[in-house]
Amino acid sequence: MPGPYGRGLDHVRDFSYMRFYDPGPPGSPGGLRYMMEMYTGWVQCDIGFAAPTTHFTMKSFLPVEPGQVRFYATTDPDLSGGIINHTVVASPGGIGPSEDEANIFAVDSADVSLEQQTFDGIVGSHLCLVLNARLGLLNCHMWHYAYSVLIKTNLEPNHNWTQSPIPVNQRPAGGASPDFGPVG
Structure with missing residues (x-):
């Protein structure tokens, strides 16, 4: 299975984010308890295969604003900022058979998974939400695929969450470029 291939924010299009x-x-104590986050959009993969049927994985960040991603506090669902549950839907978009x-x-x-990422100009490593889509192609070219992600996050009152600009062409760690070979 080729890949995984990575795409930066410059390949995530027509996205929307709401929380x-x-x-x-x-009767739950302490006021606000959960934060629901919805990410939607499409990822430009621009990749094609002939025979045999080929399966590969695409990795991409999910933006909250143009050029910005959310940094999550923890992978522990019991702690404030931890993801309790999620739902992911993805489907093929533009196809050239x-x-x-x-x-x-x-x-x-x-x-989706929370993965440690480092970025030029940003101190430390940060937990970022990464979409992992496994695609299958035979005798066609796929230009993009659509996604919809719903995240349920544990949230204590007064929890501060962070989002930050990142380099728009940076791919998630471990993601090779489908155009120029492995990176990171």
Whole structure:
């Protein structure tokens, strides 16, 4: 399986981000209890394969604003800022099938994970949300795939969360460029 390939924020298009607060079950102490975050958009993968059927993974950051990602506080769901649960939906977008050939174009699976990342000009490493989409292609070219991600985060009252600008062409750690070979 080739890859994983990485795409920076400059390849995440028409994105939207929103967050809202959920007070939790009636009678829960301490006010606001959960934060719900929704990420939507599409990732330009611009990659194609002939025979045989090829499966590969694409990694990308999910932006909250142009050129900015959210830094998460912890991977522990029991602590403030930790992700309790998530839902991911992804589907193929722009496709160029080969004529007179059998074609397959699919998003085989998609998931998100919190991964440690380092960025030029930003001190330390930070937990960032990374979308991992496994694509399958036969005799076609896929220009992009769409995503919708819903995150439920544990949130104590007065929790400060952080977002930061990052280099828009930086790919998630461990992601090779489909154009120019491995990096990082």
